[in-house]
Amino acid sequence: MKGALIGCGFFAENQMKAWQSLSEVEVVAVCDPDPARRKHFQTHFGVARTFAEAQILFKQCALDFVDIAAPTPAHESLIRLAADHGVAIICQKPFAGSPERAHTLIQYCLEKGVPLSIHENFRWQYAVREVIRHLRNNEIGMPFFGRISYRNGFDVYKSQPYLAQAERFIIEDLGIHVLDIARALLGDVSRLSCETNRINPDIQGEDVATMMLRHDGGATSIVDCSYATHLTPNPFPQTLIDIDGTRGSLRLTADEKIHIHTRDGCKSHEVIVDAPDWSTPPWTIIQESVVAFQTHWLECHHAGVEADTSGRDNYNTLALVDAAYEAAAHHTVMTPKRWS
Numbered sequence: 278m279k280g281a282l283i284g285c286g287f288f289a290e291n292q293m294k295a296w297q298s299l300s301e302v303e304v305v306a307v308c309d310p311d312p313a314r315r316k317h318f319q320t321h322f323g324v325a326r327t328f329a330e331a332q333i334l335f336k337q338c339a340l341d342f343v344d345i346a347a348p349t350p351a352h353e354s355l356i357r358l359a360a361d362h363g364v365a366i367i368c369q370k371p372f373a374g375s376p377e378r379a380h381t382l383i384q385y386c387l388e389k390g391v392p393l394s395i396h397e398n399f400r401w402q403y404a405v406r407e408v409i410r411h412l413r414n415n416e417i418g419m420p421f422f423g424r425i426s427y428r429n430g431f432d433v434y435k436s437q438p439y440l441a442q443a444e445r446f447i448i449e450d451l452g453i454h455v456l457d458i459a460r461a462l463l464g465d466v467s468r469l470s471c472e473t474n475r476i477n478p479d480i481q482g483e484d485v486a487t488m489m490l491r492h493d494g495g496a497t498s499i500v501d502c503s504y505a506t507h508l509t510p511n512p513f514p515q516t517l518i519d520i521d522g523t524r525g526s527l528r529l530t531a532d533e534k535i536h537i538h539t540r541d542g543c544k545s546h547e548v549i550v551d552a553p554d555w556s557t558p559p560w561t562i563i564q565e566s567v568v569a570f571q572t573h574w575l576e577c578h579h580a581g582v583e584a585d586t587s588g589r590d591n592y593n594t595l596a597l598v599d600a601a602y603e604a605a606a607h608h609t610v611m612t613p614k615r616w617s
């Protein structure tokens with residue numbers, strides 16, 4: 278599989294390293310308008326060809342796929358270009374910027390017969406995959422309550438300074454992942470309410486959000502995120518999960534353990550991540566999830582089926598983000614849009 282990485286910024290390094298760990302993939306080119314970033318990728322990762330413009334990349338390279346790690350405003354033109362060239366697309370979150378634009382682009386790719394997947398990696402974290410496995414094994418019965426919680430005081434602005442300027446911050450950047458985990462665990466959402474807060478005075482957007490979701494199957498969940506919560510040890514970048522089911526309860530705790538409580542007592546096991554040899558704490562669980570997502574994407578591509586986090590699937594996550602901002606702005610309960 279010959280691929281190109283479009284956008285050579287902070288997070289693209291993880292995508293690049295993960296592709297290089299998968300033997301059947303070769304990233305033959307990278308594209309970024311910033312010459313220093315292109316040079317960095319060429320020097321550090323030995324990428325054969327670099328391009329400042331995606332138009333020229335597509336003209337000159339025969340590609341099986343592109344991995345778009347450029348910021349959201351660049352998604353529309355890059356996705357149309359890739360689809361016009363019949364090249365399979367992976368695109369970073371937050372995809373397209375709005376459900377309306379996402380809808381148009383998903384439709385465009387469907388018409389061109391080009392598979393579109395979203396790099397939504399949090400549900401591919403090993404601990405989250407383990408929780409999903411326990412639920413599918415019916416170990417706690419039918420879930421009726423969930424809490425999916427991401428709270429820490431990590432200085433996220435250091436590696437991603439643009440986040441301090443974003444008018445929509447934690448829900449769009451991070452909550453999107455946590456909402457996606459809620460969907461992966463408990464299914465699609467029929468109603469949502471949300472309250473937000475800005476604790477850090479030096480940023481533009483909200484850095485705290487608390488959402489309540491009603492899922493189609495009847496479960497309710499709380500999705501809460503904060504970058505203003507100071508804890509020792511700092512749990513960054515862990516997502517903690519509580520699920521209550523009709524026969525038992527599951528807890529994914531900050532000490533990286535899963536506990537299954539039933540009437541018969543509690544069984545616990547550690548969640549031991551198979552850390553990539555290039556991983557760098559505290560990012561290890563995120564970096565492993567990038568490899569897991571890419572491995573899943575390859576399997577789906579070969580099988581000719583959509584990835585779990587396809588454009589269509591991600592539309593419903595994106596719609597939750599949109600609904601959360603609407604709910605917070607108007608202090609109301611929203612019915613999120615749904616792909617149909």
Ligand SMILES: NC(=O)c1ccc[n+]([C@@H]2O[C@H](COP(=O)([O-])OP(=O)(O)OC[C@H]3O[C@@H](n4cnc5c(N)ncnc54)[C@H](O)[C@@H]3O)[C@@H](O)[C@H]2O)c1
Nearest residue numbers: 284285286287288289308309311346347348351369370371
């Ligand atoms: N999935 C995750 O866990 C995760 C984590 C961090 C960031 N992200 C996402 O990754 C994306 C990039 O974030 P980042 O922190 O790496 O940003 P960044 O600013 O460090 O990097 C973005 C790069 O894209 C380049 N770029 C801009 N327009 C381009 C275009 N039209 N064509 C090609 N390259 C272009 C920029 O020059 C820059 O080098 C964002 O959408 C962000 O939300 C995802």
